[in-house]
Amino acid sequence: MNAIIRTEGLTKHFRNNPAVDGLSLHVNKGEIYGFLGLNGAGKTTTIRMLLGMIRPDSGSSYLFGQRVDAGSHKLWADVGYMVETPYSYPELTVLENLEIIRRLRGIPDRDAIDTVMDKLQLTPYRDRKAGNLSLGNGQRLGLAKALLHNPKVLILDEPTNGLDPAGIVEVRQLLLELAANHGVTIFISSHILGEVARLTTRIGIVHRGKLLQETDVKNLQHLLQKRLLVQTRNPEAARLKLIQEGYQVKMSADGLLLSEDHSIANPDRIAKLLVNAHMPPIQLTVQEEDLETYFLRMIEIEGGSKG
Ligand SMILES: Nc1ncnc2c1ncn2[C@@H]1O[C@H](COP(=O)(O)OP(=O)(O)OP(=O)(O)O)[C@@H](O)[C@H]1O
Structure with a gap:
């Protein structure tokens, strides 16, 4: 099978309430998958399980066909992610934050930082402390950290939060380019269908932890009343x-x-x-x-x- 991301019956309860309930989906190589749901639908919990940050009560997730669990360290070299509000060191500059990630990721190429800052229009802010960035630029820094090592898979939780309309367009174009020209597989959560419809190839609607509907974006037009x-x-x-x-x-x-x-x-x-x-x-x-x-x-x- 061609699936780069796959979940099977993923389930997680918090205090007996199902946050994610038997969720199975797959994303093929080069696809941009929109994971759509209202606040509290279970998007972040799903993403956290996909990334091995929390353990499911039952079910499994797979990246590149390998099961995600506490021991799957090798997987992360090819995965970039951003979950909820991206955490940066507020007292360090944009450049220093990225330098930390470069070292953590073991990326030998120092130019990778300039390249990613350029891609995300962060170069003018390179010496600004992360804590003094606007919400939108903080989000760009989060994306820059996710992209620094040229991952094959990107998992992004509400990546356009806080961006202004021009920023949303820029990020959309960047993601489209990564999928089309570099074969990057992208999983992106959102609560705005209008936004994901412009970006994704397939959409999954999640509600109360369950996947209600999956549809190819090109079929969406036929489904509208x-x-x-x-x-x-x-x-x-x-x-x-x-x-x-x-x-x-x-x-x-x-x-x-x-x-x-x-x-x-x-x-x-x-x-x-x-x-x-x-x-x-x-x-x-x-x-x-x-x-x-x-x-x-x-x-x-x-x-x-x-x-
Ligand atoms: N650590 C936790 N402890 C208790 N309940 C939690 C925890 N994390 C999530 N939940 C609950 O699980 C449900 C799903 O939350 P989740 O954050 O996954 O939804 P979401 O779709 O990402 O929403 P949002 O867009 O608001 O982040 C919600 O009812 C939430 O309150």
Whole structure:
């Protein structure tokens, strides 16, 4: 099998509450996998188990086909990670923090630090103490530490936390480039579907510790609900006319809403019908559910409720 990251039935309870519950997933080489869930869904706990930082109650995780456990030291040479708020030594500069990681990782090439600072736009801050960095630049330093040794796998917990919109775009481009040109396999957690949809190839939705749904990002468009919005000068009369013609219609503050597939596929028929009935539509628009609404709908449908 081609899976670089794999979990099988991963389970962890805290005080009898399941934080992660029988979670199985896999990520293939060069794939960018978006691990999506609300706060408290179990993302960080999963990542901590993937990295061998905490021991699962049951189930296992595998990196490069090797089981992760306390003894798997050799694995980490090829893994870069950033979990929650990245910890740096606040009294040391950006350069000194990276120098510590370079030595810890046993990287002989001193230029690796300049290269990674350049990649993450940290060069202007090289002599600034880590404790005095903005949240976004602290996050970049965390990413720089994760990338310093050119890992084959990157595991990142909410990596764009604290970044401004330009920073989010930069980090996204960097990660896309690493996957496309260097075959790096990336596992990234987030609570924003709109953001991960732009970056990842596959998405797993986690809720209350369970994997609710996995989908290829290219299929996402088909999964989004669509509806036809019809606005007329006399919505009540138009509604009655459409119902009389066999359409299902809902009244909303914006206008009439039609959700059946045949309505959405043939708005021209509806326009013609209303014109012939002397109530021409002012506007007729196919609206598509946005990604965050879809995400919340999945959680409500499959998870019971949002909680
Ligand atoms: N060390 C711990 N002790 C007790 N409960 C914990 C511990 N770590 C996590 N939990 C609980 O486990 C559940 C999952 O938490 P986790 O941090 O994995 O979620 P998350 O999806 O990463 O959320 P966030 O985005 O808020 O970090 C939550 O209910 C959390 O309160």
